[in-house]
Amino acid sequence: MTAVATSVVAPRGRSRDPRGAGRRWRTALCLVAALAVGGCGVPASPPSAAEPVAQPVSASLTAAVRPSATTKPLTGRTIVVDPGHNGKYRKSFNTKKVPAGNGRKKACNSSGTAGKGLSEHAYNWAQAKLLKKELEKRGATVLLTRTNDSGLGPCVDKRAKVANDARADLLISIHADGNYAKKARGFHIIVSKTMAGGSELEKKSKQLAKLVRAELKEHTSMPRSTYIGRGTALSPRSDIATLNLLKRTPGIMMEMGNMRNSKDLKLMKSKAFRKQVAVALADAAEQTLTS
Numbered sequence: 001m002t003a004v005a006t007s008v009v010a011p012r013g014r015s016r017d018p019r020g021a022g023r024r025w026r027t028a029l030c031l032v033a034a035l036a037v038g039g040c041g042v043p044a045s046p047p048s049a050a051e052p053v054a055q056p057v058s059a060s061l062t063a064a065v066r067p068s069a070t071t072k073p074l075t076g077r078t079i080v081v082d083p084g085h086n087g088k089y090r091k092s093f094n095t096k097k098v099p100a101g102n103g104r105k106k107a108c109n110s111s112g113t114a115g116k117g118l119s120e121h122a123y124n125w126a127q128a129k130l131l132k133k134e135l136e137k138r139g140a141t142v143l144l145t146r147t148n149d150s151g152l153g154p155c156v157d158k159r160a161k162v163a164n165d166a167r168a169d170l171l172i173s174i175h176a177d178g179n180y181a182k183k184a185r186g187f188h189i190i191v192s193k194t195m196a197g198g199s200e201l202e203k204k205s206k207q208l209a210k211l212v213r214a215e216l217k218e219h220t221s222m223p224r225s226t227y228i229g230r231g232t233a234l235s236p237r238s239d240i241a242t243l244n245l246l247k248r249t250p251g252i253m254m255e256m257g258n259m260r261n262s263k264d265l266k267l268m269k270s271k272a273f274r275k276q277v278a279v280a281l282a283d284a285a286e287q288t289l290t291s
């Protein structure tokens with residue numbers, strides 16, 4: 001296919017050479033065949049010293065012959081990024097009960113935790129926006145479950161609904177934890193063991209979690225959790241509505257660090273760390289959706 005794209009020769013001043021003319025016609029037919037059916041059995045001959053130098057085909061024609069050269073890896077994919085919690089907390093709104101999956105109900109949304117000088121919802125929002133940008137750079141369509149860090153909602157069931165309605169390829173929920181235990185630090189990843197989509201979806205989600213764990217090790221200095229998951233940094237749960245209610249979309253919930261730990265908090269405040277997390281999560285998403 002590449003030979004075709006560079007060998008169309010204008011038959012200027014060569015009409016008395018029947019062999020050359022035949023070769024040129026064959027080359028032209030080859031190009032038509034390549035465009036029509038994606039290939040040609042006869043490779044175009046390289047131009048000899050006696051022939052005029054081949055003129056490159058136009059850029060648009062080259063693009064038509066070689067579409068993969070410009071396609072980004074996540075083109076055509078839809079990824080839901082869920083910045084956990086919301087900017088405001090209003091008791092009457094946040095405590096109303098909503099479906100949580102597996103027949104249970106739970107409060108619409110909790111207020112989230114906080115570290116000194118940084119609230120969880122603000123970290124989640126900033127981190128989600130960076131991830132959105134990174135995924136879009138790779139061609140993905142990204143849906144955020146909330147559009148600002150100043151309003152109420154949506155409730156946790158609605159966050160899953162965004163992915164279900166869009167038939168999204170992945171959901172990544174961003175949170176940070178708040179644990180007062182001494183020396184408790186590090187990230188962990190929550191996966192659901194009671195997803196609406198069943199055991200296959202749970203398996204895919206766990207695979208995504210493991211890829212994320214490896215990418216975080218490669219790109220960041222945040223350690224695995226010292227207090228959840230017994231060294232695996234994985235936390236299977238059945239009470240997370242945003243994951244439980246997913247019907248076809250593999251999903252995970254990140255707890256990016258412990259905001260009550262000064263080392264973790266320092267990282268989560270750093271722009272460099274946030275950028276590294278965005279790249280790590282996007283790399284894991286890309287591996288999941290392109291392998």
Ligand SMILES: [Zn+2]
Pocket residue numbers: 084085112113120175176
């Ligand atoms: Zn949270």
